[in-house]
Amino acid sequence: MTISNLGFTLLILTMNLCLYSLIGSLIGVRISSKTLLKSAKNANYCTFITLAFSVSCLVYAFVAGDFSIKYVFNHSSLSMDPIYTWVALYAGNEGSLLYIALIISISSFITLFFMPSELNEAEPYIISILSGFLLFFVTVMIFLANPFDTFQNIPKDGRGINPLLAHPGMFSHPPLLMAGLATIIIPFSLVVGMVFTGKFRNDGLDYIRTTSLIIWSILGIGLLLGSWWAYTILGWGGYWVWDPIENVGLMPWLIMTAFIHSIIVQRRRGMFRVWNVILIFLAFVLAQFGMFINRGGPVVSVHSFAASTLGYIFLGFMLFSAIFCLLVFILYSHKIKSDNNVQSFLSRESAFLINNFFLVAITFVTLWGLIFPLISELFAGETVTVGAPYYNSVNGPVILALLFVMGIGPNLSWRNTSKENLISNLVAPLALLSISFILLISFSSKPIISSLSISVIVLVISTIIIEWSKGSYRITKAGTPWFISFIKLIANNRKKYGGYIVHISILLVAMGVIGINFYQIKVDKVLSVGEEVKVGRYIVELIEIDENEYNDRREKIATFLVKNNKNEEIKIMNGNNTFYPSFNMASIRAAIHSNPIEDLYIIPSDFLSNTDMKLIISINPLVWWMWLGGPIFIIGTLISLWPYRTKKG
């Protein structure tokens, strides 16, 4: 038996296990047979084992250089560093499907394993949904996109991996993003299971929150890593271009953000039940929309790595998920009425509602821009492009409003806030907002919106710091030192303060966005070796241009000397432009000098001769903070998720 046969057989086995688990759990709940339910659950567990072995088969084929398998031939070569096997695994359509299937089965395993007893009644439904979802991917692989497809004649060497992917940045961004999109099924299945049993109440809500938070943070980190990769590797000088593929990753994340906020309200006040169901349904359907756009949607995108001709299948599946959600909603929504209504505009509930509203609005604007070319094509017969300026100018103000609510919201109390309390909480932040706004518009010639955005960030940061210091101050009264009381404060209410830390990380990202959008300096310059150019606070000198030929690529390297205003040397940096003839693809690596104030970003745009080159030099203020946002985001999520020690007795 060849390795390809083994891998494929394991896939067929997985398909049968999924089918058994799906049907078994549905019949089991009908005839209330505990043994059948148990075996259906075990069948779902087993898919993890079969898929893990199947993936190992593919990995083995990669490492052994078994080019009889088409997928291995297309995505690796003998000269490829074995480390990139991990990347090659999900670099193409078939492999990424296998990877997604594995992720679904792992996450199903973990979810079912740690399932709290409150959800026992809903468990069969959850299992059947998870198995059904996995079944879809495995079936697509078996019939339409087999990763173990083989050649009749075995080629000697593979085509090699896409050079843009052969980079450490690719080790984490695509797998995290795909994992995040695929695992939205977990909270979705939990919610559907609870809705089916008519018990979308507080029992088990914590479990939904935990899984949603984990998935939400994976997706968020995946998106941020994508930006970081684009910024440092692709040499665009940009980090986010509102490309369709980026947008379909962002939309479910935004909806999940709304969901993890509004679920707090459900826990505390028994409200927004129907709304929460709508949100998770929306997130799930949007994730399927993302799969569809990624694998054959009618859009043009810079990311065509996983593109395939499976568009119809994934569109069909998205349609199926939408109909499923609609049916569940129509049939069960009367069972999930809320207990309370919003009592005042000045309440925490209404702040959450407005936060949800803005998040959905951003999603809508993004979706509208994404599908508008299709509408225009259909109704006006004109091909148009909807690019970054649309998203920036329409989404910008909404995002700003959202940040503002982020500052005000935590100062409101549940139910109703007394005016005196509100004023005393908000007078200092609002004063800061006004002062910074006045300072900024009088000193800077930038558009008013840039000054306003910075002022809003100042407002949010100040509300958080004031809240923290008030809280710690209360604890210092007991005699504990300042720093320890601060830690105690966070440890005592991890959910709340973890959330604040995540808010800070979002503010850091916003700072980078503002810096690069409003305060960037950009110059085009042709330099000869030995010449220098002054940009902002820096003097950039081109020291030398090197050219290296390798058997798979042609590499041109420019070396720069960066000096400060006083002509003191700061750093020597390299930028290169590498051309891969067999892929007809060039990859440009910018030279970046990064510090908390600003990044000096040099793109070696064009090598004109052995001594001349065209450079695009930009100064991107505050981008450093954006990348700092990543680790802080993770820390905040972890604090927020950290379980409380359950007290005995």
Next chain:
Amino acid sequence: MSKKKLDILKIFILLNSFLIIFVSCISNNIDNNNREYGLYSQIMCPVCDGQTIAESQASISNDMKKMVNTQILEGKTDKEILNYFKERYGQEIISNPSYSGFNITVWIAPILIILGSLLLLIYYLRKNMNKAEL
């Protein structure tokens, strides 16, 4: 002044100084967001999907940038330059739909829908709030 108020004042001053440092760091960058870049980022690269010529380093993008520069030197207005490209490559070469004809819906629809649904939300909340008071 109570101790609590004094503490808040301290925080206030601390934040203000943070702000001033922050502002002084970025605002001494001279403004030269030049005209070329404004134009580059409005023209899509015709061969590389989803990138404008400002981002793309493809040969045709570099040539298009040169063309933009030449036309600026010739004294053409932004509109004339963009039209030059639009006539030759179609509307899709411009990174944004135009503000006229059918394409204006791309701008108007989301603004109208967001404002409309915000009003609807407020109306809905008010109605239910009254119920709660009864």
Next chain:
Amino acid sequence: MKKILSIVSAITILAFFILLIISTINTGGKQGRPGLNEVSGEVAVNYNNYVPIRGKDIYGKELPESSNDNDIIMIDFWASWCPPCIQEASVLSSSYEYWQSKNIRYIGIALWDNETSVKKFVEKYDFKYDITLDKDGKYAINYGVKALPEKFFINKDGEIVKKYIGPINRESLDNIIAEILEKE
């Protein structure tokens, strides 16, 4: 109130899916813009932006000041590194020998290329017509060239009457020129 809301959302969802289904059918379930996947063959000319090609050819010789301005001209944008251009090279050189006698002029404009490889290419395929190098892509941009090769056919009145994208075969080339001749 609730009824209106649910009707509106139902219509929106329906419209969204119909839009997606139609567009996906238009692109054939592949990634790409509707209608743009077929990039080869004759395409409509919707803008007449003919400018005469002036300047020096690759051997430094001045291009004829379009001596007989009422010739039919075929302008070919190509490059020595582009595989489809290599594929059609012999079609061009052999067809020129035939059409030259009927006062059809060919101009080859090499793009994003260097002189040495263009010369090598021209000699290899024995191009007898004028070849020039478009250094800053001025002509290419003026003609709205996206991909290589692209051909433009200009009639005696100086109008672009046909545009052809992708490698051409002898039959289509002859047909197009014959059609233009007929219309004159």
